[in-house]
Amino acid sequence: MEFLRPDSLAGALAEKAANPGAVPIAGGTDVMVELNFDHRRPDTLLDLGRVAELHEHGTDGGRIRIGAAVPYTRIIGELGAQLPGLAMAARTVGSPQIRNRGTVGGNLGAASPAGDSHPALLAADAEVEIASVRGTRIVAAKDFYAGVKRNVLEPDELITAVLLAPATGPQQFSKIGTRNAMVIAVAAFGLALHPEQRRVGTGVGSAAPTPRRAFEAEEFLAAELNWDSPKVLTDSVKRRFGDLVAAAASPIDDVRGSAAYRRHALSVMARRTLTWAWTEYCGGSAQCA
Template sequence: MDFLRPADWREALAAKAAHPDAVPLAGGTDLMVELNFDLRRPARLLDLSRVGELADVDTAGEGDTVVLGARVPYRDIVERLRSPLPALALAAHTVGSPQIRARGSVGGNLGTASPAGDAHPALLAAGARVEAASVRGSRLIPIDDFFTGPKRNVLADDELIRAVHVDAARGPQQFAKVGTRNAMVIAVCAFSLALHPHTRTVRTGIGSAAPTPVRARAAEEFLDGVLDEGGHWDHGRPVPPSAAARFAQLAASACAPIDDVRGSADYRRHAVAVLARRTLHWTWSAYPAPQGAASCA
């Protein structure tokens, strides 16, 4: 196995162009497990630990966009970005142990592209963009278009993830997952919901309940209509219980789960519905409307 260790970003892109089969190594929280159990044996590893800019966080981006370098650890997201990226910070807090959160990153999560990646639902709900680069140039990929299948994404063979661009929250956001413990487990399922008052829309993200992370688009459209027709954005009126129940049903319908050792497909659909209803209650209760907020549960 060859070990490539570029000193900077330009060298990293050149190495990836010369060796498209080289597997990026940053935190190594997924890759090293596969190597240790002999589940994967790549011909080359591309160590990105010396590429300093990948560890940068820019919170003064255009349009209040937070730019997370690909190897910014979850620990930094939890400690520094709770206000601008609340759902992602909540998701980051559930990732593994403190040691794992000190090494694992959103960039690595995206590169692995697991349907159960904890960061993915929050990124979908926030409408993130993934910055990919190669010696040919760079591009911003909408998170909706990034995942193509289980552990597959749209990156070309010569591309690396440089950063993730996430607009700072303008409304409440939530993330919740089901597992045998609150952390240090792969999610049975996960759900994220973000309110976007400036566009009067909501976005969702579902993890570990389909071949890829997905949005519950029908549920979003339904809730957009309820909030608009009922004047909820202006007055903060509670979402009717019947509407909250229908939103939960539509969220569950967006899933295409499987039976596995962590849970059955039926259980996952049920759990997603529960998480959808709960996160709707939590986000709307935090919506800063003049009349306050009330329960939708």
């Protein structure tokens, strides 16, 4: 097996163009499992560990730009205040060792419907920056996932960053698994309130062939919320929101859970995250008590 170790982004893109079959490796927490279990035996690995540009985060036109190889631990510690939803999701990934190595770029590269960053990225309207020697393009997270464990990357392309606006309202993430830690999601849900735009963002994980948004639920809730003088949410609004989130999923029965259980879990997570987010938005106001 050939092991390519470029030390710049230009070098990495040139290697990917010359070796389109090369498998990128960032934290390696997915790739090494696949190699160890012999699920994949690529001729060439493209190590991104020395590409400094992928390990940085900063701001870009008011948005936060997270290099594809920034590990979860740094997202939690360095960006948690600005990106609370993504940080919550990151805290649920694997174990400290996995969070020290694993990256959002790798989660996107693997494009598993169960990847934990996806619901948070979808709810926050994240965009994915993709580059090749041909240039750079930006793809909205909602358009990035192409099927089960498939994404829209061309063979010569790399994910270089994700772009997100700092939160302007409450964000929440909830995940159901068979235990609390080191667990793949049976179902997951991300919620972001965007008060400046009077908009709601959602992300459904592990309950469809790809991570996806619950558009009808978003529109329903945005119209129901009393953004200017927040009031307590009625049970019927919470229940309808939960039902619409569950309806947006198309889950399967598998060893982790039945389709019916996943739908139920999603409706519960949607109601709970909405309650938490709205309570935060109200800021303890008497009308919301």
